[in-house]
Amino acid sequence: MSRIGAKPISVPSGVSVTIESSGIRVKGPKGVLTSPVLPGIEVQVAGGVVQVTLQERAGNRAYWGLTRALLANAVTGVSQGFKKELDIVGVGYRAQVKGRSVSFALGYSHPVEFALPDGIDVQIEKNTHLVVSGPDKQVVGEVAARMRALRKPDPYKQKGVRYTGERLIKKAGKTGA
Numbered sequence: 001m002s003r004i005g006a007k008p009i010s011v012p013s014g015v016s017v018t019i020e021s022s023g024i025r026v027k028g029p030k031g032v033l034t035s036p037v038l039p040g041i042e043v044q045v046a047g048g049v050v051q052v053t054l055q056e057r058a059g060n061r062a063y064w065g066l067t068r069a070l071l072a073n074a075v076t077g078v079s080q081g082f083k084k085e086l087d088i089v090g091v092g093y094r095a096q097v098k099g100r101s102v103s104f105a106l107g108y109s110h111p112v113e114f115a116l117p118d119g120i121d122v123q124i125e126k127n128t129h130l131v132v133s134g135p136d137k138q139v140v141g142e143v144a145a146r147m148r149a150l151r152k153p154d155p156y157k158q159k160g161v162r163y164t165g166e167r168l169i170k171k172a173g174k175t176g177a
Contacts, residue, residue: 002065015028015029017071019043041060082140083131086161090107091159100116102130112150116143155170156170
């Protein structure tokens with residue numbers, strides 16, 4: 001059985017954690033995030049350490065580690081931020097930032113415009129390497145996954161948008177006789 005919920009969360013300098021009626025508010029140099037607290041879970045902030053405790057009731061134990069992990073991600077996000085890196089592979093495939101959107105040329109007859117949500121930044125290096133960054137881990141992962149879904153890597157030619165370091169399995173094509 002996991003005991004992730006019992007681990008304390010250290011709060012770095014420049015980050016403030018406040019307990020509100022709607023949840024926990026974490027404020028730092030990269031932004032402000034709120035994390036929900038479910039019934040049966042108690043959160044205490046003391047001396048730069050956040051401790052998540054469990055009130056022993058049936059059904060709450062599953063949310064103990066989840067609440068602690070969400071709070072730890074919020075603290076890390078507002079202090080350091082999260083990032084996902086994508087590579088675009090294919091002849092003529094590229095991307096460029098236009099204001100609050102990213103324009104992709106992915107082999108379709110038209111460019112694909114991708115609007116960026118608030119708090120998410122994209123840097124493009126050499127037209128084919130994207131770095132998606134922001135304070136919220138879930139939103140960064142979702143944006144990266146939606147960008148990858150614009151042109152998933154082809155199993156035969158390996159062209160498309162992929163995560164940096166993603167290992168693909170290449171399928172053998174038909175052999176001509």
